[in-house]
Amino acid sequence: MRFSRCLLALLTAFTAFTSPSMASDDPAHVLVFSHSSGFRHESIEAGVAALQALGERYGMTVIASKDPALFDGDQIQEFDAIVLLSNSSQPDDPASEWWVGARRDSLQAFVRAGGGIVAIHAASDSHYHWPWYGQMIGGRFASHPPGTPEGEVTLTDSEHPANHGLASPHRRVDEWYYFDDYNPTMDLLATLDPASIEGEDVNPNPAAWAHEFDGGRIFYTAMGHTAESFSEPWFLQHLEGGLSWVLED
Numbered sequence: 601m602r603f604s605r606c607l608l609a610l611l612t613a614f615t616a617f618t619s620p621s622m623a624s625d626d627p628a629h630v631l632v633f634s635h636s637s638g639f640r641h642e643s644i645e646a647g648v649a650a651l652q653a654l655g656e657r658y659g660m661t662v663i664a665s666k667d668p669a670l671f672d673g674d675q676i677q678e679f680d681a682i683v684l685l686s687n688s689s690q691p692d693d694p695a696s697e698w699w700v701g702a703r704r705d706s707l708q709a710f711v712r713a714g715g716g717i718v719a720i721h722a723a724s725d726s727h728y729h730w731p732w733y734g735q736m737i738g739g740r741f742a743s744h745p746p747g748t749p750e751g752e753v754t755l756t757d758s759e760h761p762a763n764h765g766l767a768s769p770h771r772r773v774d775e776w777y778y779f780d781d782y783n784p785t786m787d788l789l790a791t792l793d794p795a796s797i798e799g800e801d802v803n804p805n806p807a808a809w810a811h812e813f814d815g816g817r818i819f820y821t822a823m824g825h826t827a828e829s830f831s832e833p834w835f836l837q838h839l840e841g842g843l844s845w846v847l848e849d
Contacts, residue, residue, distance in 0.1 A: 628680045628847055630655060632664040637696040638688030641722060643827040647685050650830035654840060668698035671706040681715065681846050686722035686824070694729040704730065711736065711816035716846025718839070721824040724777065736813050737820055738786050739779035739806065745797055748775050748826055752796035753807055756788050760810060761841035762819060763789055770834055771796070775825035778805060786811035790821075790838075808838070810845060817846040 632651050634644045648664045655662030663679075670676055690696035699707055711717065717736065725741035727733040734740050755768035776792050778801075791804035799805075808821040819842035829835045 628660040634685040641686040646827035646830040671703040684719040684723035688722040688725040719820040739782035742780040749797040752793045761845045777822040
């Protein structure tokens with residue numbers, strides 16, 4: 601069952617979050633899905649742990665899995681939100697994609713029934729041979745500069761729950777993505793200043809966005825490459841707000 605809750609938190613000097621009062625008779629069920637047949641990020645385990653801790657904090661049931669067989673039947677419909685945690689596939693190999701046949705139908709049915717999707721980092725580097733998936737995410741990974749330089753992020757919608765209360769501009773370390781097939785009609789939430797990482801592009805580069813798609817809510821952040829991201833208060837609050845938004849009625 602869908603429900604509305606506020607997961608916004610306040611940063612403090614010594615803890616990541618101060619939990620607000622959020623009593624709920626119907627706690628959310630969230631799947632953290634991290635299967636990858638492409639590059640598997642070392643940060644996935646840290647991300648799973650951080651999202652499980654978030655679930656404990658707010659009384660949510662958080663299930664972590666790498667098993668695509670979850671999408672073989674209807675069991676996926678029992679969840680309120682799915683977190684796609686750097687679930688990459690091989691761009692040039694259709695056989696590396698696991699959402700095929702009935703599994704595609706299952707994910708589409710979830711979204712069309714109002715299910716929420718939180719997509720993190722390499723979730724955009726996946727299923728290049730399924731147009732619906734790319735449209736759902738809102739853009740496809742194209743390239744990234746070498747390494748994990750410190751870049752300057754500017755929030756472009758301070759009212760969105762994923763950004764509420766966060767400092768802007770904000771400098772942080774990550775692997776910075778550039779995108780193909782970006783949908784400009786979405787709500788752009790954050791941009792990277794390419795000059796801050798000595799990039800050649802002079803235009804702000806999308807770093808996070810949100811949109812309503814095919815009946816569901818989709819939040820995507822390109823950040824989250826490093827394991828350290830998932831112990832960083834600014835980034836954790838960004839994720840927490842994005843999850844709260846996709847879970848709203």
